[in-house]
Amino acid sequence: MKQENVQPKKWEIFSPYFKQIEVPAKSILLQEGKVSKTMYFIEKGCLRTWVNNDGKEITTQFFFEGDSVSSIESFRTNRPSLYSIESLEPCVLQTISQKDFQDIIQNSPELKDNLVEHLFMRLIKSQQIFFSYLKNTPQQRYAELLEQHPEIIKRIPQHYIASYLGITSVSLSRIRNRR
Template identity: 75%
Template sequence: MKQEYIAPKNWEIFRPYFKKIDVSAKTILLQEGEISRTMYFIEKGCLRTWINNDGKEITTQFFFEGESVSSIESFRTNKTSLYSIESIEQCTLQTLSQKDFQQIIESNPEMKNDFEAHLFKRLFQTQQFAFSYLKNNPQQRYEELITQFPHIVQRVPQHYIASYLGITSVSLSRIRNRQ
């Protein structure tokens, strides 16, 4: 869900290191099982993370303008990514290499502290979603999602939202029709 990895005001420190790319919808930026070597800052567009479960894609998070994404565990440890990163729509992204990120973090204690704070926030958000998944029924999860992120239904295809909620597109249609 919504992640505040590095606040846009802090992006300036990265400016000399950014490489701008434009990608079309449905572009795989990182494949599950590869090592993440790039962090993506979203200028325009929407990305999702997803896992492959026996050939079935399960969406795990969505990211929009002003947010950043990488397989942070892989990016920081050089271990393979547990998930893929894909564009949902046409995107303009600023990319930052693993090497440049490491250099900035190591030379700037404030950025290092911001990054650590981000990791704790991400852990907390992941826990919230996991507990919601265990505790709430699909209708409650959908209501929680649109309350927190009302723009999601205009930007994200229904089958990705259904996958994220752990239900079928048909079940999501039924839930939406009850609203």
């Protein structure tokens, strides 16, 4: 979720590659099954990733200010994305296209190193979430979520948190009431 921010001055020299957009809440930025052509860097707002499981949305991750989001495997391979990306709040996003990303990778060792480090941090966080889901109870995952991102309770609707934890909203209410 929260990534170490790259020093803003380093990013400024690459601003011609980025385009700022504003999107309202509940905007689908990438639909599951479509090829990802854009990477998003969140200046303001919150995004989530989710999968469709027989018509039921299952939230897989939340992203906040300072995070980058894309279906990186789709973005890099031109294969259909395994999940959707949606805004949960009105967002201000910096975007970069596949082509510009490739140009940076090929022509700018400094930004390439920064992006590679950023993507490694994202991979590490994704692995932590995956293994937490395998090893921990919903109560433990909720406690981790609160510890790492206390703002989630204020910013994320309860049904998305429940979906992320793999439980119903009623079960989440019970967990919250025990605290």
